[in-house]
Amino acid sequence: MNSKRLFQSVAEQIAQLIDEGAYPPGTRLPGERELAEKLGVSRVTIREAEIALQAVGRLEIKTGSGVYVSENKPLVGDALPSASAFEVTEARLLVESESAALAAHHISDEAIARLEILVERMRTGTPEEADEADEQFHLTIAESSNNAAMVHTIQSLWRMREEIPEVKATYQAVCIHDAESRTEEHRAVFDALKARDPAGARAAMREHFHRLLENMLEATERKALEEVQQQASQSRERFLAAAKIG
Structure with missing residues (x-):
């Protein structure tokens, strides 16, 4: 379509x-x-x-x-806060790690099967399919926590990830750059959930977000370095042009 x-x-x-x-x-x-x-x-x-x-x-x-x-009014149009990619990811680390631990207690066999399919789609799908599978993976875990407040919070954080332009751009740059590690980390979360291991699921999810934060820092440093190099190159060109005129 x-x-x-x-x-x-x-x-x-x-x-x-x-x-x-x-x-x-x-x-x-x-x-x-x-x-x-x-x-x-x-x-x-x-x-x-x-x-x-x-x-x-x-x-x-x-x-x-x-x-x-739902008998309540839709959430569409709710204003989102002005948050950075680092802030969104820090919040996701705290909330989704505990969501994974709760899910390990309650997750169904059907949800386990679905998570396995989504991990495979992350590995073999196009970048767009992998992103979609990533989102559905995390939301499936949230649903499996059997905690409505947790589900709402994680859905709100995903809205920030997708609807705040700077946050979305940062995630796209980091996830595409390190797609293999992303798949492996989701597999580790899946393995812990399949084993119904709350501590393991929490640790695997925390490791996933720690790696994501580190990659964001590296991407920010690369971007800053590129900007400095570009400015230096422009200054050099102006200097050489001025020297020729002189």
Whole structure:
């Protein structure tokens, strides 16, 4: 569907059905299989669309119960703070490490299987597919924590990552530069969750974000050095031009 991710298009279709009254506030959505058949996509795409709609307040995913149309106003349009990539990543380190530890206690076999697919997609997919898999990996872990406050906080941090231009640009530069390490770190988190090891999941997630912060510092230093070199080159050219005129 052009450059738009399939799950985003499906999310828009579900939101339109909600707005048209097909699924009133407070009611339970049909199951993934039924929606997949109705919209002509896979169950995985339906699940991704539902997570995206929960992130903006249109749906509420209740583990063991189903997916419900939210009775609250959507979060779309909520102002985001002026935060740097370092601040967002520090917050993610603190929150998502504990989210992973909680998830290790509660995660289902279905969620484990989904995480494994997402890690493989990070390894073999295009940069766009890898980024999408990365996001769904972290949101799946958040859902598996069975903590609504934790889920909301992590969704908000992902909005900052994707919607604050400077933050998004920094993440894209770092993640593309070190894609292999990113995949390995997510695999370590997955392995700990599969083993239902809370301490291991926490440590693996913290290591992932520590590495990310280090790479951000290196990228910032490289950029600063490039700017200094560019300024020096320009100054040298002006000096040589002036010397020729003299």
